[in-house]
Amino acid sequence: MAKRHVIVGGGTAGWNAITTIREIDKGDSEIVLVSDENPYARMVLPYYLSQEIGESHVFTATETRLEKLTVETHLGRRATSLNPDNNRLILDNGDEIDYDNLLIATGSSPVRAPVPGADGDGVHSFWTIDQAREVTAGLKPGARVAMIGAGFISFTILNALIKRGVELTIIEIAPRILPRMLDDEGAVIVQGWLEERGIKIMAGVEVTSIEDASGGGKVVKLKSGTDVNADLVIMATGIKTNLEWLEGSGIEVNHGVVVNDHLRSSESNVYAAGDVAEGPDLLSEGKVVHAIEPTAMQHGRVVGANMAGVDTAFEGSLLMNIVDVLDLEIASFGRWDDEKLEVVRVVQAGRPAYRKLLFEEGRLVGAIVLGRTRDIWATNDVGMIKGLVQSKCELSEWKAHLKKNPFDIKCAYLAAGAAGNLIPQTLLGRPSV
Amino acid sequence: MKALKIVPEKCTGCMRCELACSYMQTGTFQPSKSVIRVSAFESHTSYSPYTCLQCDEGWCMTACPVEAIHISPAGAKEVGYDICVGCKLCTIACPYGTIFYDPDAHKAFKCNLCGGAPACVEACPRDAILYEEAEVTDWVGPFAAERSKGPGGVLSVRVN
Numbered sequence: 001m002a003k004r005h006v007i008v009g010g011g012t013a014g015w016n017a018i019t020t021i022r023e024i025d026k027g028d029s030e031i032v033l034v035s036d037e038n039p040y041a042r043m044v045l046p047y048y049l050s051q052e053i054g055e056s057h058v059f060t061a062t063e064t065r066l067e068k069l070t071v072e073t074h075l076g077r078r079a080t081s082l083n084p085d086n087n088r089l090i091l092d093n094g095d096e097i098d099y100d101n102l103l104i105a106t107g108s109s110p111v112r113a114p115v116p117g118a119d120g121d122g123v124h125s126f127w128t129i130d131q132a133r134e135v136t137a138g139l140k141p142g143a144r145v146a147m148i149g150a151g152f153i154s155f156t157i158l159n160a161l162i163k164r165g166v167e168l169t170i171i172e173i174a175p176r177i178l179p180r181m182l183d184d185e186g187a188v189i190v191q192g193w194l195e196e197r198g199i200k201i202m203a204g205v206e207v208t209s210i211e212d213a214s215g216g217g218k219v220v221k222l223k224s225g226t227d228v229n230a231d232l233v234i235m236a237t238g239i240k241t242n243l244e245w246l247e248g249s250g251i252e253v254n255h256g257v258v259v260n261d262h263l264r265s266s267e268s269n270v271y272a273a274g275d276v277a278e279g280p281d282l283l284s285e286g287k288v289v290h291a292i293e294p295t296a297m298q299h300g301r302v303v304g305a306n307m308a309g310v311d312t313a314f315e316g317s318l319l320m321n322i323v324d325v326l327d328l329e330i331a332s333f334g335r336w337d338d339e340k341l342e343v344v345r346v347v348q349a350g351r352p353a354y355r356k357l358l359f360e361e362g363r364l365v366g367a368i369v370l371g372r373t374r375d376i377w378a379t380n381d382v383g384m385i386k387g388l389v390q391s392k393c394e395l396s397e398w399k400a401h402l403k404k405n406p407f408d409i410k411c412a413y414l415a416a417g418a419a420g421n422l423i424p425q426t427l428l429g430r431p432s433v
Numbered sequence: 434m435k436a437l438k439i440v441p442e443k444c445t446g447c448m449r450c451e452l453a454c455s456y457m458q459t460g461t462f463q464p465s466k467s468v469i470r471v472s473a474f475e476s477h478t479s480y481s482p483y484t485c486l487q488c489d490e491g492w493c494m495t496a497c498p499v500e501a502i503h504i505s506p507a508g509a510k511e512v513g514y515d516i517c518v519g520c521k522l523c524t525i526a527c528p529y530g531t532i533f534y535d536p537d538a539h540k541a542f543k544c545n546l547c548g549g550a551p552a553c554v555e556a557c558p559r560d561a562i563l564y565e566e567a568e569v570t571d572w573v574g575p576f577a578a579e580r581s582k583g584p585g586g587v588l589s590v591r592v593n
Binding site for chain 1: 470481494498532574577
């Protein structure tokens with residue numbers, strides 16, 4: 001009998017698992033997808049908000065494609081519990097699905113600051129397509145928008161908000177903006193850049209409540225006594241992994257579902273991938289949750305190969321992010337915030353350009369790249385930095401060169417032979433198709 | 434499969450490849466929009482072009498959240514401009530540093546082998562760039578290593 005692969009979650013990890021299984025078995029198995037939303041590419045929602053793309057552009061795994069890949073779908077359904085002893089998944093409508101292999105790819109959800117009024121009307125998250133539709137509909141040119149949280153998610157929609165002509169105030173509880181992507185030196189540059197362009201930034205402040213304003217709109221009340229008036233409030237105060245439904249299943253869970261180098265959980269026919277998985281880390285022996293798009297994609301493909309019977313080990317995920325705000329590029333890689341490492345920092349005088357490189361012995365293991373869009377894309381640096389970290393290339397004498405000249409990446413990359421280390425590397429042990 | 438083979442020893446640094454590439458790709462002569470890029474070594478006494486190897490993994494292609502990058506009939510990983518939204522994930526996924534972002538077009542761009550007739554190869558007067566059946570290797574690495582350490586190289590040591 002054909003094997004039945006059940007995929008729980010239709011995001012990047014789940015979709016990549018499905019396409020990889022079909023690349024290998026050409027339809028020779030049953031695939032069942034359970035997803036509470038129709039699958040789409042979350043990563044491009046900011047471009048939907050800015051109205052650069054239409055809604056159809058967001059939906060990658062369309063009904064037609066799922067049909068073509070002979071996927072049985074249970075859309076609009078949530079998994080509520082898992083019983084690994086008899087290989088059974090239970091859905092919110094009581095349906096039971098038996099599996100040979102199961103993928104947990106339930107991702108994460110936005111969390112709101114625990115303050116009164118956080119769930120009130122006019123307060124939005126920006127995570128799902130439905131929420132993106134709500135925010136898109138609520139934006140009028142000249143509208144006052146208060147964005148609570150200055151993390152990666154809020155920064156990905158900053159350009160879109162400005163493009164839509166709103167008046168933006170960013171409120172952050174941490175002492176600096178982008179606290180999980182940028183250090184103090186970088187944050188100062190970015191904050192200055194945004195303030196010069198008319199964005200109001202309040203860092204190191206605490207929201208005490210969000211209330212309805214008397215003349216309509218909302219008022220965000222701060223502990224300092226200041227009120228921030230807004231027509232629309234966006235709450236981007238972090239995400240949490242969607243693990244609750246696994247309670248009682250016996251599957252080992254820490255920050256995420258703990259998986260081995262084949263992305264198998266404590267049950268060998270139950271896999272986990274993406275935001276919900278705590279898997280191998282490229283730069284350490286430990287396990288880690290990297291809730292980023294590239295990790296979800298890689299996890300999904302590795303799981304797909306393993307489910308389809310092609311034994312595939314995963315070397316580990318690499319933390320990396322890139323976002324631009326009003327033509328200032330911000331990228332960080334690997335262990336960018338590990339101050340125990342050998343660190344070199346350089347700021348270019350007179351222009352918003354900052355580099356931080358972090359070394360462990362003879363290897364580059366982390367970096368921050370910050371600069372004007374035009375400066376950054378005049379070089380090959382962003383990719384080459386990733387290549388140096390990923391290839392674990394021994395820099396030998398080039399380390400001293402990079403410490404002296406952190407902006408001269410290309411020379412070190414080429415001469416250290418990083419490309420030679422990378423050429424044989426593939427994720428699945430074969431060329432991608 | 435044919436590959437763009439770089440023979441750095443033959444490069445004179447004339448930059449014709451960059452001009453030809455940008456002209457073919459964008460219709461303008463702008464080295465900053467070229468996807469083959471020439472580096473100088475030893476205080477500008479030697480040069481080498483560097484471009485996408487069309488690697489087996491296709492890190493850019495698999496990273497794209499909207500599947501904008503596909504394999505062309507010429508075997509190149511090619512950006513579909515009508516699908517690319519300019520999110521730049523491909524540029525941090527590519528460990529070779531050979532996919533770029535065009536701040537004017539708001540799109541990613543990279544070598545597409547000019548559909549199988551690379552303009553850089555045609556433009557090179559010294560056969561430093563060849564398009565032929567070849568096992569892909571790190572064409573530039575050993576050349577760069579040797580020249581970076583020698584006289585005038587960035588790692589040269591002063592001898593009194």
